[in-house]
Amino acid sequence: MITLAISKRRRRGQARSQTVLRGLPFAVLAAVAACDLIAGPSLGFLPLLTLGPTFACVTGTVRRTAAFGALALAACIPLAAYNGTLLKWQNNLTIATIVSATGASMLASHLRLRRERELANLKLVAEAAQRVLLRPVPRRAGDLQLALSYTSAAAEARIGGDLYEVVTTPAGVRLIVGDVQGKGLQAVETAAWVLGAFREAAYDQPDLIGVAQRLETTLTRHLGAESFVTAILAEVSDGEITLLNCGHPAPLMLRRDGTVAGIVPPEESLPLGLGSLAPATPKPHICGFGEQDQILFYTDGVIETRNATGEFYPLAERLSPLRGADPQHALDALREDLLEHAGGPLADDAAMLLLRRQGY
Incomplete structure (x- = not known):
C-alpha cells in the first residue's frame, strides 16, 4: 500500500x-x-x-x-x-x-x-x-454494505471541512456527504453544526426536504451571510435511492452490468446556507438502486486532485478497484490510486463514501 x-x-x-x-x-x-x-x-x-x-x-x-x-x-x-x-x-x-x-x-x-x-x-x-464529530460509519445498514475513506489535507490532522454521516431511521437509511466552505477550525466548527442538525433532523423529518430545511435553518442561525456548505442528502429504500443535491458534485452509480453514470439532479440547487437566494426549495430526485449496484459519494477534493502535470483525477475512469469483493478494501484501493495520482499530500480534504447493495 x-x-x-x-x-x-x-x-x-x-x-x-x-x-x-x-x-x-x-x-x-x-x-x-x-x-x-x-x-x-x-x-x-x-x-x-x-x-x-x-x-x-x-x-x-x-x-x-x-x-x-x-x-x-x-x-x-x-x-x-x-x-x-x-x-x-x-x-x-x-x-x-x-x-x-x-x-x-x-x-x-x-x-x-x-x-x-x-x-x-x-x-x-x-x-x-474526531470520534464525536466524524464517527465511523457502520459496515452494514439494512441491506447495504458501506465503506468510507477520509483523507485530510493537513498532514497531521484527522478532521477537516469535509463531513459525512449515515443513520438508520424509521424512514430508511439516510446519509449526508458535504464540504464546508473554507478550511481550518472554522470549517470544523461549521461541520459540527451541520452534522448535529442532520443527526437530529434525520429521525424527526418525514422526508429529505424537511431535513434540508432544518439544516438551512441551523446554518442561517450560526453562519455568516456568505458562508455555505455543499451537500448531498440521500434516503435508501427498496430498489431505489432518493437524492437531494445542494450544490455538491454528483455521485457516481456503478451498475451490476459494469456501466458507470453520474446521478445529476434535474435542477441545479444552491448550497446549504444560501437558501435565501433561491426562489424555491431544492427538489429531490429518485434513482433506481438494485441488487449489486453501487453508489460512490465524494467531495470535490477527490476530483480536483492534480498530478505533476496539472491533470485532474479522472474518478469516473478509475473505478475498477470498486469491483473487489470487500467494499472497504475496494475503496481503500481507490484511495491509494488517488494518492498515487497526486504523488504527495492532497491539496484539499477528500472524502468518499461507498454504498453497495448486498448480493455481491
Whole structure:
C-alpha cells in the first residue's frame, strides 16, 4: 500500500533524525576538543564547548542537558591546562560562559518538554473530537454494505471541512456527504453544526426536504451571510435511492452490468446556507438502486486532485478497484490510486463514501 509505505518511510526518517540529534552533542564536544588539541594555545576553541548543552536541549531532557554542561566543563579544565590558560581570566570567562549557556539550555529544554506535553494533550482532545464529530460509519445498514475513506489535507490532522454521516431511521437509511466552505477550525466548527442538525433532523423529518430545511435553518442561525456548505442528502429504500443535491458534485452509480453514470439532479440547487437566494426549495430526485449496484459519494477534493502535470483525477475512469469483493478494501484501493495520482499530500480534504447493495 502506498500510504503505508510513505508512513513507514516518514517514521524511519524521523527515527534517523532523532538519532542524529541525540548524538550531535557528543560529536560537537569531541570536535571542539580535537580542534583545540591540534591548534594548541594559539587559537581559543574552548568557548565552543557551549555548543554541547545547546544542542542537547533540542531533544534531551533537563538532566541530559545538565549532563552535557558538566561534560563540557570537565573537558574545559584539562584543555585549559594543556593550553596554559587554567585559572587565567580567559578560562574563567569560558567557564562562566559554559555555565550560563547550560542554564539557559536547561530552561529551554524544560519549556520544550512542557510544550510537547501540552501538544500531546491537545492531540488527545482532537482525537476525541474526531470520534464525536466524524464517527465511523457502520459496515452494514439494512441491506447495504458501506465503506468510507477520509483523507485530510493537513498532514497531521484527522478532521477537516469535509463531513459525512449515515443513520438508520424509521424512514430508511439516510446519509449526508458535504464540504464546508473554507478550511481550518472554522470549517470544523461549521461541520459540527451541520452534522448535529442532520443527526437530529434525520429521525424527526418525514422526508429529505424537511431535513434540508432544518439544516438551512441551523446554518442561517450560526453562519455568516456568505458562508455555505455543499451537500448531498440521500434516503435508501427498496430498489431505489432518493437524492437531494445542494450544490455538491454528483455521485457516481456503478451498475451490476459494469456501466458507470453520474446521478445529476434535474435542477441545479444552491448550497446549504444560501437558501435565501433561491426562489424555491431544492427538489429531490429518485434513482433506481438494485441488487449489486453501487453508489460512490465524494467531495470535490477527490476530483480536483492534480498530478505533476496539472491533470485532474479522472474518478469516473478509475473505478475498477470498486469491483473487489470487500467494499472497504475496494475503496481503500481507490484511495491509494488517488494518492498515487497526486504523488504527495492532497491539496484539499477528500472524502468518499461507498454504498453497495448486498448480493455481491
